[in-house]
Amino acid sequence: MSMVDPLFEMVKRGLDLQKSGHKAAAQALYRQVLAQSPSHALALHLSGVLAGQMGQLQQAVELLQRSVEINPGDPLAWNNFANALQDFGATQDALHAVSRALAMRPEYVTAWITRATILQALSRHEEAVEAFRAALNLAPDRGAAWTGLWRASMESCQWSDLPDIIPRVQAAVAQDRPALLPFEALSFSEDEALHLKCAAAYAHDIVIREEISPFHHPPRPRNSRIKVAYLSSDFHEHATSHLAVGMFEAHDRSRFETFGVSFGPDDGSPMRDRVSKSFEHFLDVRDWTSASIADHLRSLQIDIAVDLKGFTRNAMASALLRRPAPIVVNYLGYPGSLGVSAFDYVIGDAIVTPFSSQQNYAEKIVHMPACYQANDNRRGIAADAPSRKDEGLPPSGFVFAAFNNCYKITPTFFAVWMKLLREVKGSVLWLICESETIQQRLRSEAVSRGVAAERLVFAQRRSLEMHLARHVHAGLLLDTLPYNAHTTASDALWAGVPVVTLQGQSFAGRVAASLLHATHLPELIAHSLDEYFALAKALADDPQRLTQLKTQLSTHRMHLPLFDTPAFTAAIERAFTTMHDRWQAGLPPEQFSVPALPTPHH
Template sequence: MIEGNRKGGVGVVDPWFEAVKRGLDLQKAGNKAGAQALYQQVLAQNPQHALALHLSGVLAGQFGRLREAVELLQRSVMLNPADPLAWNNFANALQDFGAMQDALAAISRAVEIAPGYATAWVTRGTILQTLSRHEEAADAFRAALSLAPEKGAVWASLWRVSMESCQWGELADIVPKIQMDLAQGKPTLLPFEALSFCEDQAVHQKCARAYGEGILTREDISPFRHLPRPRNSRIKVAYLSSDFHEHATAHLTAGMFEAHDRSRFETFGVSFGPDDGSPMRIRLSKAFEHFLDVREWTNEAIAEHLRALQIDIAVDLKGYTRDARASVLLRKPAPVVVNYLGYPGTLGLPIYDYVIGDATVTPFSNQSDYAEKLVHMPNCYQVNDNRRNIAVDTPSREDEGLPSNAFVFAAFNNCYKITPAFFTVWMRLLREVPGGVLWLICESKTIQDRLRAEASSCGVAAERLVFARRLPLAQHLARHAHAGLLLDTLPYNAHTTASDALWAGVPVITLQGRAFAGRVAASLLHAAQLPELIAHSLDDYLELAKTLANDAERLKGLKRHLSNKRMSLPLFDTGGFTSALEQAFLVMHDRWHAGLPPEQFAVPTLLTSSQ
């Protein structure tokens, strides 16, 4: 890349070549600040230096200055439109900025210039996957693998897009390649992918740690150190999320934010997601004592501001999920940093002091699988807002495309959670429950057709799969009235999907797994006082579903339990949950002020090694 820029034109030597090369050497050695200084010197003398703009744009992206990265890289490709590396990095910057269609156009230019450039095909696949153009994404990943079959992370990407689109035909070839890499200690999977790929918590931890360390290195982060300071009259708690709008996480947490005891806690909502102008956004902006819209801020600026505010406890509601800003938390913007709700697993680095769990999802015996110390909530780790509205007008069965008298098995998890093993069990269930239908949520006609073809191959009529349309939450909750049971998946359970069903009065059948992501529904059922709906093998799961579908009286009893006791069940005690979480915050805060390291404990009974 450097050699191609030694001359600025025919016979013209680039006088800034050596400076740019020294900057690149520093960048590769990890001295990003030194590299940036050299690039800035070059650009001060020659603002049209394409390579300096390119490399400076890459650094800006690594430092989290997303708008600046886009602007610098755009200038670079305009000056040197024949450079496929610059187009690839421009596409990545646009993707990070959220301009997906522009990102697709940029990466299309890169592969047009250099069709043998494997990395560009990977970038193209990732962008198409984000746009839910799954078949095209899979083709791009296959193109990358044809050029560089040793790229283990691309096999992981192909696996992910195959699961999202229910293209299961290639899994027998894809899965062993990923397993081989994992067995060799290579953290091939992104952390969130790992949760869906297997139940091995050591793999989850390894992938999370590698991802977090990658952020620390790429952004050249040195976590803040916090010196003891006088206690504030109130504990300052900041919740960080991109989901403070019409989103599942907001529907779970809004009541908790409102219920905080402001005589003891000063709450901050730190939003780096969109403002959709929805009633939920308005409600959330009022739920916190302070609501900060920081979506245009850099990660560094957000962290510095939280430190300046003297936040005591920073709560990460995203972890390593889409639209997260983990590098804010990895800067240690508060003395205590907590992993809660958004990511069901360890974040892999002890910069995070605690993870909020419970005795079911995070038993203390699993502490070695977590970089954070485990905190047990008394009933269930998942908060629920007991003000969630269920629409009065229920969509009819006809509106939903459901047969008038059929038993309805709802399976409302996202498509990527549906594994071939569970789909096979569901098809067996439909064969053994005559007239029953499977009610799924999927908007893609291609995926719908694919699942119907799978059903036919299992001996089940395609029309017995019914696909629900997307509806606002209140209407979605109301139409649960047509469901007899909600069927869960593994290794990644229903989370909000399961608590929505229970809130709407629909029993949930789950298979309890080994890792956090696969034990959530079991935790919800314990807190709903329905542990009898937790299965421990696929055979038990099938038999339980079949038994309940054929026992109308028993099923009515389960629904009466949920309907009659809804407001008294621990699962839906928003105020009680908030009080317990506040007690947990007090323990964390007191330990830090006492100079004690984080330690696992249960609320309300402390189980610390220091006692």
Template sequence: MPDSGLAEILKNAQAFYQCGAYVDAAKSLEAALKIDPTSVENWYYRGVALQKMEEHAAAITCFREALAFSPDSFEPVHDLGVSLQAINRNVDALACFDKAVSLNQKSFEAYLNRGIVYSKLGNYKAELENYDVAQILRPDDETLLMNYGVALLQTGQFAKAVVHFQRVLKLDAYTEYARGLLLHAKMMCCDWSGLNQELLSLRVEISEGIPCIDPFYLLGLSDSMPDQLQVAKKFTEKHYSRSSVTLGGSQKYSHNRIRIAYLSADFHEHATAFLMVELFELHDKSRFDVIGISFGENDRSVMRKRLEASFETFIDVSAKSDKEIADIVRALEVDIAVDLKGYTTDARPGVFAYRPAPIQINYLGYPGTMGAKFIDYLIADQFIVPEDHQRFYAEKIVYLPGSYQPNDTRREIGDKPHSRDDIGLLDKDFVFCTFNNSYKITPQFFDIWMRLLQEVSNSVLWMLSKSPEQEKNLRKEAEIRGISGDRLIFAPHMELKSHLRRLQLADLFLDSLPYNAHTTTSDALWAGLPLVTCVGTTFAGRVAGSLLNAAGIPELITTSLEQYEQLALDLATNPTKLLTLRQKLKVTSRESALFDSKQFSKHLESAYITMWEAYQADASPAHIWVK
């Protein structure tokens, strides 16, 4: 073909690219490369078009072809890193960005993307160092400021994160997800200044359909079921709308056993693992082929080894892309895929968006609806999701008897700390405690706690320490309410068995809303510590009540703030009543439904069989009640 023909092809490719017709642009450039296969520019731009189409494997090939002819060309090196990063090949991507920076030390994008890769590799110090350089080059870039703020959150620098997100909103008040991140950062360090106005702005933006908050962060800020459903749906539609590229979930497999895959980033020392591990071990392997698929870190702990041993097949996919993981699930012919992450940290809902399994479930990790068309069921119980709440969930509800939460009856309670003396508590004090994460502490409940300290002489409030700013702010809030800040005692993180032991040294656990204690409730009850809760409206606000019911102590459940405060005061000022309750908890809880792991596994397996049989019979997913 003459040069004029090639020129015409390239002209068409450029026109297609500029109007967003990337498929046609890639085809035109493919034709051009047949004429001139040595063109660095054409290889590069075909890679860019494929990258826009999220065809990253093909894009990587194009960028490498370009680099074969021009090894030190900045653009192919940089964009090769972008595509490698997109499919989770982060070590290789980092090498590309290192080279890109060496080729162009004034490239904002190279420093930004190298920071993003360091984040995925868990090196937050290096991430922030790269963002610092990028900020010199482009100080008001919205994406950079957002990423910087998230990195500060991940490193526990909550007050600095607040400043960053405030700056983002000052530049653009409707920056996507910035308001939610700002509120979460403020709640993490218990900075409640301007909180009511911020929450009002959040509600307005949600009502207007503005993508202002991540679904998970909303759980700790709102008790509105309609808002939680709407935010989850919008989030899913925006980030995980893959209907045109699904692998198809309509296949019916003929296995001797139902094949179940649990997918999580938390198969290590993590709250989810502490709850789930015995369930994995107890699954009836004669009826179920149980697979673990891990996309999180391998901490090489005793828990990790126990988890790996609990599955018949365990696969580490931490270096693979969502599509590659979905392909693995599909190739394994999984009947039921269980998402243990939802929208929590390190979640991979993009895997499920490809529909790799015929039946897909949201369970345990994310306490709420995912609002996703690709999730069929949510596992709950009748306390957590009353039947008149079903309309606020995109999934069909699986109702387990007792509670939805599994437990590990093999978890050990340590022998240290031996006494209150070991951890800075006085024997004469009445110790209220709340070991909820700091974002679950609200001014409304803190008001109640301070009134309790006022009413109960020689009492203290024992809390989990998250940051120096959190401690400072809570002590200041106590002083505002007439309570000495010294009566707030902050506890560091401890390994589980030591944490369970120290819980036994407290007198009464105070729960909060709109996000209850979840694993923390089971920890307290396992340790023999009574917990007072107030029932909310959402899934996240009803878990503690579910667990107390299953433990056989429903008398610790209240339904109003007045009841909650009165019950806590009554127990704190009536030693005989509290002792009787602790003795009851010690005798009955271990024999209760909450800690009957064998029966729990049978109930869950019954649910799996019911949904599998419905699918085999071509029935659509429907609510399931396990008897």
């Protein structure tokens, strides 16, 4: 007669509860098992996975680590340990753990996808392509592997297989559960309805996984000042801080009490120092769970929580899905809807988020008077610019700059750029890309389109001040779609370089158009690929007109709406006040435009 193992039966019951979404009950059962048998590998494993699902990242790592130490022969546990390590930010250790899983079971598809995702996080995109391919050789219909392969191919500028990959991604996205991450959807397609669908599915997963029930804020007496908390993992040397730090500093302290809530690293940079001083209160919460961040903000009686991350890397969306304040705002970090009504408002403008797009936003759209993008009018430009020679540029000839991240470069736009190089004699294309493999790949793409390899020049990484200074050598900045230059475009305009853009159909593809309106240069916005080409070529062929545009930018820089930090801050404060007044009056969020105040004549 066989003996029934009571502990095993409890673990099995726990797993059933876990699968049916009763996480707290499952966790209680696993704890009971571990109290009786602390080295029960399966209970440790399942309990670790569950801790990860509940957002308890450190606990997940500790439990799974004990599980693989006790039972090192379980590839499933190694794969889950790898995922927990990656969520925790220990990416290199995660790669080691998933390699253990694959050494034991080379046909383990999910582990290949885990490996590929970790390699992407390490910017090892060529190897990620190989790992996604390995997964697809084993499971040709795995949607997540197709979408991952597409992203890794774009990141590494491997375009030859895109005609095969894209239809598979479209099929994976058409499912009820779209297989594309929201941020990836923004550069996959211009379809805002698809962006909303991917964001809604992703947010729904977080809510279910972490058992989030949004907090309902009872009415309370008005704070003496409106308390605004900005949440980000980028309060250091990062584009978000470069854009927004001037706004943080310019807030009217007599009416607003500001909180910076940082869940990212402290890189010890001057920018970290400046940002942390720009708020009245600066909270470093990088070791906190999302639930404890939300609880703390509620205890501080924050009126407005502003999410500067959305669904980008190292975001903390689950803290905001818990509604840590009566008003939750999606702003700056994520150019699209976050897909759920837990976010009340998205701050845009008439170009990036026309009210006609409201059906593709879960949030109510708010229009800033000039442009949605904050800018810092104290951004320093180095006095001594590197020379053309320092930058590897030829001594003469027109320089087309395209400083967007590699993944934004599409074969369509690259073909137009090559046509420009063929038609503008002696011109070069100036790109930013550190990987030598990708540089070689782009050079051979150029050669296949009739352009000599040496006409592609790759810029080195430099400090922001030096990067802005070297723009002096650029004639024009060329933009991309579906995902525009955002900070890259405002950097160029601040440094006095005109930008040529093709206005797209979604927020991510309309940012440069918005920036150009806010610098009084709407004539640089094209509405078709042919017009984009013609505009760039006409400017490259007309040095006088170009000099005029550059002078216009440099001379009027401080008075252009895009770079008027005090006016911008006053406008966002009017937006916050309107939101707060509606809440105080018991009214639901509603779309509105912030009126422009008459500007004093300079």
